[in-house]
Amino acid sequence: MSKATLGIIISLVSLVVTVGAVWGGQRLIESRGRGAWKWVAVVLIVGSAVAGLLIPVPRLPIVNESIRNLFFHVPMWFGMIMVMLVSIVYSMQYLRRPSARLDILAHEAAKTGILLGVLGLATGSLWARYTWGAWWTPDPRLNAAAVALLIYGAYLVLRGSFRDDQQRARVSAIYNIFAFAAAIPLLFILPRISGNSLHPGQTGNPGFNKYDLDSTMRPVFYAAVIGWILFAFWLTQVSSRLTLLQHHHDDQ
Amino acid sequence: MRPETHPLPVLLREIYALLAKDFRLEWRQRAALGGLVLYVGSTVFVCFLSFSLRGGQPPAPAWNALFWVILLFAAVNAVAKGFMQESPGQRLYYYTLVRPQAIILAKMLYNALLLLGVGLLGLFLYTTFLGNPIQDLSLFLANLVLGALGFATTLTLVSGIAAKAGGNGATLMAVLGFPVMIPMLLLLIKVSKNALDGLDRGLSQQSIITLLALNVIVAGTSYLLYPFLWRG
Numbered sequence: 001m002s003k004a005t006l007g008i009i010i011s012l013v014s015l016v017v018t019v020g021a022v023w024g025g026q027r028l029i030e031s032r033g034r035g036a037w038k039w040v041a042v043v044l045i046v047g048s049a050v051a052g053l054l055i056p057v058p059r060l061p062i063v064n065e066s067i068r069n070l071f072f073h074v075p076m077w078f079g080m081i082m083v084m085l086v087s088i089v090y091s092m093q094y095l096r097r098p099s100a101r102l103d104i105l106a107h108e109a110a111k112t113g114i115l116l117g118v119l120g121l122a123t124g125s126l127w128a129r130y131t132w133g134a135w136w137t138p139d140p141r142l143n144a145a146a147v148a149l150l151i152y153g154a155y156l157v158l159r160g161s162f163r164d165d166q167q168r169a170r171v172s173a174i175y176n177i178f179a180f181a182a183a184i185p186l187l188f189i190l191p192r193i194s195g196n197s198l199h200p201g202q203t204g205n206p207g208f209n210k211y212d213l214d215s216t217m218r219p220v221f222y223a224a225v226i227g228w229i230l231f232a233f234w235l236t237q238v239s240s241r242l243t244l245l246q247h248h249h250d251d252q
Numbered sequence: 253m254r255p256e257t258h259p260l261p262v263l264l265r266e267i268y269a270l271l272a273k274d275f276r277l278e279w280r281q282r283a284a285l286g287g288l289v290l291y292v293g294s295t296v297f298v299c300f301l302s303f304s305l306r307g308g309q310p311p312a313p314a315w316n317a318l319f320w321v322i323l324l325f326a327a328v329n330a331v332a333k334g335f336m337q338e339s340p341g342q343r344l345y346y347y348t349l350v351r352p353q354a355i356i357l358a359k360m361l362y363n364a365l366l367l368l369g370v371g372l373l374g375l376f377l378y379t380t381f382l383g384n385p386i387q388d389l390s391l392f393l394a395n396l397v398l399g400a401l402g403f404a405t406t407l408t409l410v411s412g413i414a415a416k417a418g419g420n421g422a423t424l425m426a427v428l429g430f431p432v433m434i435p436m437l438l439l440l441i442k443v444s445k446n447a448l449d450g451l452d453r454g455l456s457q458q459s460i461i462t463l464l465a466l467n468v469i470v471a472g473t474s475y476l477l478y479p480f481l482w483r484g
Contacts, residue, residue, distance in 0.1 A: 174409075178410075
C-alpha cells in the first residue's frame with residue numbers, strides 16, 4: 001500500500017472517530033444521573049497522571065524528564081478541540097431549531113473549551129520555557145493556539161453585548177460557526193505549510209517522532225487523552241445543568 | 253411568494269441591482285468615500301514623516317508590515333459602515349424586495365471592489381512616498397486582489413453581526429474580525445514578502461492556493477449563515 005493511500009485511510013478513520021466522539025459527547029453531556037463514564041474519566045486521568053510521573057521514559061537531549069508533560073499538555077488540547085466541536089454542533093442545531101437549551105449547551109461547551117485551552121497554553125508555555133528557553137515563541141502552532149483563544153474570547157464579548165436573549169443566542173451561534181469555519185481549519189494547515197517549527201508534530205523536529213513510537217508511553221498517553229476528553233464533557237454537563245436550572249428558575 | 257422558476261438569473265439580477273444601488277449611494281454621499289481616501293492618505297503620510305527622520309525609505313520588512321496594517325484598518329473602517337449606515341426600516345424594505353443571499357453576495361462583491369480600490373490607492377500613495385521595493389509586481393498585485401477579496405468576504409458577515417449587536421459597532425467589529433483574519437493575514441504577508449524579495453513563484457504557490465480555498469470557504473459560510481442573521 002502506498003504512503004498516500006495510507007494517509008487517506010488514516011484521515012478518513014480519524015474523521016469517523018471525531019464525528020462519533022462529538023455525537024457521543026453530546027449524548028454524555030445531555031445524560032442525567034451518575035454514569036459509569038465519570039468513573040472511567042477519574043480512573044483514566046488519575047491513573048495517567050500517576051503512571052505518567054512513574055513510568056520509565058526515553059532520555060532525550062534537552063527534553064529530558066520534561067517529556068512527561070506530554071501526558072498533560074497534549075490531552076488538554078484534545079479535550080479543547082472535542083468540546084469546541086461539540087459547541088459548534090450545538091450552534092448548528094440551534095440555528096435549525098432555536099431553543100434556550102441548545103444555546104446554553106453551546107455556550108457552556110465553549111466555556112469549557114476556553115478553560116482547557118488556557119490550561120493547555122499554561123502547560124505548553126512552561127514546557128517551552130524549559131526546553132526552548134522562552135515562555136512564548138513566534139511558532140505557527142503557538143500562534144494558532146492564541147488565535148483560537150482570541151476567537152472564543154470574542155465570542156464571549158459578543159454574547160455580552162446583547163440585551164435580548166433570542167438575538168444573542170442566534171447571532172452568537174452564527175459567529176461561533178463562522179469563526180470556526182474561517183479560522184480553525186487553517187490553523188491545522190498553516191504549521192504544515194510554514195515548515196520551520198520547533199513544535200513537534202507534522203512539521204518535523206525528528207527528535208520528537210521517537211516519542212510516538214515509544215511503546216511504554218503510548219498507552220498512558222492514549223488513556224490521558226480519553227480521560228481528559230471525558231472530563232471536558234463532564235465539566236460541560238455540570239455547568240450546563242446548573243445554567244439550565246437557573247434559567248428555569250428565572251422563568252418561573 | 254416569489255416566482256422560483258429561474259432562481260439563478262433572478263439572483264444575478266438582484267445582485268446587480270443591489271450592487272448598482274450601493275455604488276450610487278456611495279457616489280451620492282461622497283463624504284464617506286472621501287473620508288476613506290483621506291484616512292489612507294494621512295496614515296501613509298504619517299509613516300512617511302516618521303521614516304524620513306531616519307533617512308527616507310523603510311527597510312522592506314517594515315514596508316510590508318505597515319502596508320498590510322494600513323490596509324487592514326482601512327478595510328475595517330470601509331466595511332463597518334456597510335450594514336451600520338442602513339436604518340432598520342431601510343433593511344426591512346430591502347428584505348421584502350430581494351432574498352438574503354443576494355444581499356450578502358452583493359455586499360461582499362461591493363466591499364471587495366471598494367477594498368481593491370483602497371488597496372490600489374494605498375499602493376500608489378505608498379510607492380510615491382515610501383519608495384517601491386517590489387521586485388515581482390504582478391505577484392504582488394495578484395496577492396492584493398486576493399487580500400481585498402479575503403478582507404471583504406470575512407468582514408462583511410462580521411459587520412452584519414456587529415450591526416445586530418448595536419452600540420459601538422466598529423470596536424466590536426475589530427474584536428470579532430481580527431482573530432478570524434490573522435491566519436489570512438499571515439498568508440498574505442508571506443506571499444507579499446516573497447513578491448517584495450522577488451523569490452521564485454513556486455514558493456508562493458501553496459500559500460496562494462490556500463488563500464483561494466480560504467476565500468471560497470469564508471464566502472460559502474457567509475452565504476449559508478446570512479439568512480439566519482437576517483431573520484432577526
